[in-house]
Amino acid sequence: MGLDLIERRASYVGGALALILAAIISPHLFKNTWVTDTAKPSAKNTCAAGYHLVNKVCTYTHLTHPSDWIIQFLEIFILGVGLFIFARLSKRAGVAVLSLLLGLALGVVGLPFLFLGGWLVIRALRLQKYGSASFVGSSKAAREAADQRRAEKRSGAPRAKRNEIDVESTLLKPPAPSKRYTPKQRPRRR
Numbered sequence: 001m002g003l004d005l006i007e008r009r010a011s012y013v014g015g016a017l018a019l020i021l022a023a024i025i026s027p028h029l030f031k032n033t034w035v036t037d038t039a040k041p042s043a044k045n046t047c048a049a050g051y052h053l054v055n056k057v058c059t060y061t062h063l064t065h066p067s068d069w070i071i072q073f074l075e076i077f078i079l080g081v082g083l084f085i086f087a088r089l090s091k092r093a094g095v096a097v098l099s100l101l102l103g104l105a106l107g108v109v110g111l112p113f114l115f116l117g118g119w120l121v122i123r124a125l126r127l128q129k130y131g132s133a134s135f136v137g138s139s140k141a142a143r144e145a146a147d148q149r150r151a152e153k154r155s156g157a158p159r160a161k162r163n164e165i166d167v168e169s170t171l172l173k174p175p176a177p178s179k180r181y182t183p184k185q186r187p188r189r190r
Contacts (some may be wrong), residue, residue, distance in 0.1 A: 012085035041057070082094070095117075
């Protein structure tokens with residue numbers, strides 16, 4: 001089964017969020033930009049080499065070239081477009097994998113994508129096991145299965161095992177040896 005309406009809308013929102021993040025990064029692709037990194041000062045209010053103490057925070061400002069941002073921009077843009085494409089095609093696995101990849105690649109900013117991918121994976125597992133992706137449908141199916149097992153236990157009828165093997169299938173003859181690949185055997189001594 002493909003994505004349902006709620007999953008598809010959530011996938012479109014995830015794709016839109018990825019494209020917004022790509023748009024935020026895009027100004028860095030056209031010019032050199034100044035980036036400020038911050039760190040906590042030591043116990044003596046001193047900073048590491050290159051950092052300056054400003055308002056009790058160590059700051060380090062450096063110039064970045066557009067090539068520093070291109071890989072992250074392309075990653076976000078391509079995965080965001082992929083989210084839209086897989087949502088349009090209603091492919092749950094594609095949306096889940098791309099959103100998990102994007103979430104892992106972006107770190108803290110990628111938490112919404114991790115939640116989206118994890119939510120889709122959980123719904124897919126519930127759909128596979130119970131036939132319904134919703135909490136209500138899966139818990140109803142689990143409850144019915146538990147009631148059925150209890151009823152079988154009370155009746156005393158032996159339950160059929162999942163991996164029962166027929167006696168006939170175990171007694172099948174092995175295939176005849178191949179003349180081409182099987183070496184000739186010496187006769188046994190008596």
